[in-house]
Amino acid sequence: MRFTFASSHLKFLMRAALPTGAFAFCAVLLAQYVSVDHLRSLPARLGDIAPWRWVMAATFTLGSFWAVAQYDALAHRALSTGISNNRARITGAIGIALGQTLGFGVVTGALARWRMLCDLSLTGAARVSAFVCATFVVCWAIVTALVCLVMPAPEWTFIPSLAVVACVPILAAMLIFFPVINWMKITVHLPNLRISGAILFWALVDTSLASGALFTLLPAGTLAFITFLPLFLIALGCGLVSNTPGGIGPFELVLISALPLGDPTHIMAAILGYRIVYYALPATIAGIALLRPFAASTGPNNDGPVSSHHWLNHSALIAQNGGTLARRAQSMLALWPTGQTVTQFCDPVAGTRNDALQHLKDTAKDTAQLPMIYKCGAHMAATARLARWKVLHIADEAIVPLASYDTASSAYRGLRRKLRNAAKANVILRAGHPLPFAAMARVDAEWQTAHGRARGGSMGRYCPNFVSNQWVACAYIEGRLVGFVTATHGGDTWQLDVMRHSKDMPDGVMHSLVNVAILAAKNAGALYFSLDAAPACPDPKHRFWHWVTKKVATRAGGPGLRQFKSSFAPVWKPRYAAAPTLGALTLGLIDITRAIQRPIPLATQDTQPTHNVDENYELASFTAT
Missing domain, CATH: 3.40.630.30 (Gcn5-related N-acetyltransferase (GNAT))
Structure with a gap:
């Protein structure tokens, strides 16, 4: 009897088999360093870790997850989901705690976010989860490359690290000139420079604190932190690539093979303690939190697509460029999303110029973009000058x-x-x-x-x-x-x-x-x-x-x-x-030039x-x- 599998089933089996195979392969290699007797002595070695070390590891873990939570806050701002920063941070920490422990981080994290946020569809949760995972991997590569170049690291890391750092300007140029990538039937919106820089910063904070959690549990005098950090980041990357739950297997193999051994049970005990503090405990708390998801928010959404039925003249042209009509109690603006900037097109549709300027600045802050005004009149330009903005005469109407x-x-x-x-x-x-x-x-x-x-x-x-x-x-x-x-x-x-x-x-x-x-x-x-x-x-x-x-x-x-x-x-x-x-004005004009020369589809x-x-x-x- 012959059985046939759909291609989707085959892909699923392959994805499940790869982590399992990676774990088995690493287990075989680990056997060269760790014997069965070493494993039996692990509980006793765990007991040898001083209480203050556990407290320090837990403190570093708390700080790391506070940094981790910022990824989701930035992701929701980049994707304009309308989810508040507090809810985004909490659900992000929950999603990442479960995803890193259970494996299949994108899927697990998406389900956790969907469960916690009633306002977010499953598709929206998947987009946030994919955004967080993809941007973290890129930022991990950049952070690891920089650390390996400035701190003591294995010699083989020099060339790859140099290559990654050399690609950073190219990546920055892509974010400016190609903020939207269309590949086959998939449209990918890249994060702007401001969000990318923030994610890079929080990735550095997150990984440094996470490494501190493990370093605190290692035996005193094992090695200096500046030597340990590159090894930790390399081990973390190997775990990410393997896609095993928590990177188990590759993570241990890299650290045990690279760290000064002596008695390997001390290092194994530190890694096991790290697994308990950084993975098991946060995942347990996250699982309990899933029992009480957030209630649906009731705040009105004041932004909506502009059509020619709503507003006339300049404001109506925004409809052809993916613009939105932003309403607030004191003002109404025709906003043009131009990549790195959020641009007020011409003068305010309604409200005073001071209210409009504050509205624009608040909107830019909410979306982690730079505020920009394009083709405004002399009075709006004077208001911007009084606010110490840089103003440039660009056209005559x-x-x-x-x-x-x-x-x-x-x-x-x-x-x-x-x-x-x-x-x-x-x-x-x-x-x-x-x-x-x-x-x-x-x-x-x-x-x-x-x-x-x-x-x-x-x-x-x-x-x-x-x-x-x-x-x-x-x-x-x-x-x-x-x-x-x-x-x-x-x-x-x-x-x-x-x-x-x-x-x-x-x-x-x-x-x-x-x-x-x-x-x-x-x-x-x-x-x-x-x-x-x-x-x-x-x-x-x-x-x-x-x-x-x-x-x-x-x-x-x-x-x-x-x-x-x-x-x-x-x-x-x-x-x-x-x-x-001046920098924001220059970047905004580059953005607008690109949007004019390569406009979005009608x-x-x-x-x-x-x-x-x-x-x-x-x-x-x-x-x-």
């Missing part, structure tokens, strides 16, 4: 006052020429729904072929789900779509969003489309029409800033972009970036709209004039 907009006036001579060119080409402009989504997608693809991939941030990306809720004007020649523009409409200010055209579009068509949008906003009773921003030079006299601005302007559309907007005779309003320190790629706002404006067709 083109605002068209609609009350004075009249293409017949002398200020619009260049615009009138462009409009005449479009009229000569017999361009037909149509504004309204239903929209030609297939043709718009074709024009968008043609535009991206000529100009490169559409960028994120406030640059505007074509997506039917968003466009269906915007004001749209399309340009046709002989029934073929050659260009279109979209604008966020409503309120006293309309905002130009997406501009797309085909490669054979006649001169002046985009000017005509924007002109139609401006006139529509004026007829709707709006006061202003924003043409969005163009890059500005923070200090034209400084060679570095002149070079940077030239590069940014080239990537954003070149000098022609500002010239195009200038034809509508706008008022140019300065826009600023701000952060608490919320939907559907070809049909979820909602057509036909009631907002009627279908209109007319010849460009």
Whole structure:
């Protein structure tokens, strides 16, 4: 009779067999150092350990688990689970105490966290558990490498330690430039530098205190602590790799083979005592704690996804970039997650500027990120300066006052020429729904072929789900779509969003489309029409800033972009970036540049709209004039 196993069953058996095999292999090697007589004398050797040593070992263990608890607090902040720091620390200590003792730390820890936190799903608990385990392994490698380089360690550790330390800058660069990794169907969000540095610090504290717990139980004069610490970290890593419960087997083998032996029962007794104090006792306490999980929290969640149905203009653009609308009693912000920073996009949606600044700082603290403001106005920039933030003039926004907009006036001579060119080409402009989504997608693809991939941030990306809720004007020649523009409409200010055209579009068509949008906003009773921003030079006299601005302007559309907007005779309003320190501002601008150049996928790629706002404006067709 033949039995067949599913691949998942086979993988499970292999995972279970590997720790068992590792333990058996280490047991055979340990037999060369420890005899049966040595094992029989262990209870007596345990009794020889002075009471004060047990107390010291327990104290070091308590300190180590206090450091261990910080991993979960940081993990919950990185994953934005909404779990309070106190609950995260307690459940983290419980999960790690059980995971390190029972083995299969990711699974065991996830189940323990899920049991303790009613607010957390099993998937969420698994994410936290995997985050903690993965980041600890990486930080253990870095800590071990640093310790082995600065303290007496076996000679063979020098080259591997040097290689690990050399990889740290590369890892830091990955965290900055590739905060999200997509591999096959798996999306991995890497921790930011601030969280990574904190985990590295707590890993150093945790492992140092854990080694102190064992060192205290060793016979006096065995060896110096600076010599013992590298050996302990190496033994700990071998236990992690083996995945045996508590690293039993490899941990003992490394220490007994490396430490000065004499009578091995003294070392075995110290390791057994360490197992009791650092593994058995915390696991017992954790098991008892599982009987009383935390009750579900009742605090309201004030953050939610932004959609174009909620807010207009700049705030609505955040929806395309994975942003959230953060509400608080005194303020409301459109927040843009940009990796190392949490960015307030433009001015506050509601509330005073001082309240908004405090709200942003509190949010950044809760998520262990750096606060950042992007494209705010002069008043918000002044508030940031008063708070001793670093402020930089990065752009100028083109605002068209609609009350004075009249293409017949002398200020619009260049615009009138462009409009005449479009009229000569017999361009037909149509504004309204239903929209030609297939043709718009074709024009968008043609535009991206000529100009490169559409960028994120406030640059505007074509997506039917968003466009269906915007004001749209399309340009046709002989029934073929050659260009279109979209604008966020409503309120006293309309905002130009997406501009797309085909490669054979006649001169002046985009000017005509924007002109139609401006006139529509004026007829709707709006006061202003924003043409969005163009890059500005923070200090034209400084060679570095002149070079940077030239590069940014080239990537954003070149000098022609500002010239195009200038034809509508706008008022140019300065826009600023701000952060608490120069380093945070630099890092934030790097973050934002990366997010613009490599934006997250759009919320939907559907070809049909979820909602057509036909009631907002009627279908209109007319010849460009």
